[in-house]
Amino acid sequence: MDLKTLNKFLQEHFPQGDQYGVLESVEDGSAEMRLPVDDQHLRPGGTVSGPAMMGLADVAMYAALLTRIGPVALAVTTSLNINFLRKPSPEADLIATARLLKCGKRLAVGEVYLSSAGEEEIVAHATLTYSIPDNRG
Amino acid sequence: MDLKTLNKFLQEHFPQGDQYGVLESVEDGSAEMRLPVDDQHLRPGGTVSGPAMMGLADVAMYAALLTRIGPVALAVTTSLNINFLRKPSPEADLIATARLLKCGKRLAVGEVYLSSAGEEEIVAHATLTYSIPDNRG
Amino acid sequence: MDLKTLNKFLQEHFPQGDQYGVLESVEDGSAEMRLPVDDQHLRPGGTVSGPAMMGLADVAMYAALLTRIGPVALAVTTSLNINFLRKPSPEADLIATARLLKCGKRLAVGEVYLSSAGEEEIVAHATLTYSIPDNRG
């Protein structure tokens, strides 16, 4: 699946998905998404909320997974582990870089690095697992 | 902190917090929150979204933590681990039951059970850790 | 499977398993194991080592899983998340209480509480997931 097809698929299956970010690039087994941060994503103190970061990580990893298994709307997230490392900037977009560590027949595992656009240090690191249905598609 | 004081504190410090649920009861080291599920929390297929569940778990655990350390707006979530076990009902409220497993001077750890109101089986289980600032308050 | 059958199965399939503890009781979906702590499990400073605790948690959860799915030597641990909360006593046995949170056709999830025998506070909390093979047995 190329970027355009993937974007269309994500929009159809995650109608609220745009609040979780925009797909910027994909390669085999990896994807990069950008979340244009605005007030709905902020917490008091001006930091991006945890759920906004977790939502972005999940959709980015899902996109990376789709590059391997094709459009399987029924793949489901079974677990997410995230470490919050630094406060993201409230004024910069949030970038998620996701890549698959394993894509088996039934289970996929990947990791996601989150950073503020223009900054080098990552703000959070997430590991996610997905269950892949027997009948894909 | 009693329920009323805690609710006030959460509303002041999480102005978007109502999208993550309503505090129903607190005891020493534990808290129960209810998320009135509506369209903004749903995914295609009519299931509650992961970020909605994770946001609810985080705020519920935060409330449980406040029962011990008092109103510390600066306590920050350092990690979250969640296992999604079953699909929550799209027509029932989501209930989070949070309790502290440890509340040290610098670090707190707790777990949260999520279930659909009226159902016995849990739909997700989360473990969270928080960093507690040196100067509380 | 009763306690005797389970113990026999664990011994056959984990010949080094006795270093991870002794099964004390089982019920449907849960199990309790005891690790008689000795020098091989200790770290400098006289605390039980992390790997000893993780090994105990894994075997205890595995036993709890077997109460549901029967003797499936091929079920494999796919993930483990553990929070170390307090130092276990070097002079007390370590007790693991494991229970299933979900036992699906392909995936099982459970949690384990670890404590020092005779103490009330838990020393560690673990969450584990297992992949269950299609052809059981």
Add this chain to the structure above:
Amino acid sequence: MDLKTLNKFLQEHFPQGDQYGVLESVEDGSAEMRLPVDDQHLRPGGTVSGPAMMGLADVAMYAALLTRIGPVALAVTTSLNINFLRKPSPEADLIATARLLKCGKRLAVGEVYLSSAGEEEIVAHATLTYSIPDNRG
């Protein structure tokens, strides 16, 4: 700390540490360890046991941490999250590559990739957190 100093420190503070591997190289914020796999690390079916992998990951990350904070015997592992991705070869050494993602004043977070020597695909991925004492040394 260079490789020699670090090895000496690990041996003094983890007398059983050699069962968890040998430090092969260190850089600022990262470390590589090798576990010469033998019978004590194997499970029936000839695969490396989970606790052996987790012990290796923990010591490797600890070494990476020491490159930053110096010889602090009292830094303690507060959590470990591991995903088991593939069966390690029973006939190859196990290699752990650890690197810090964050090293704050009180909390450090890092990730570890485990692979069988000579193989490209990783067999497990771990994320670990450490609590750093106030008085280092």
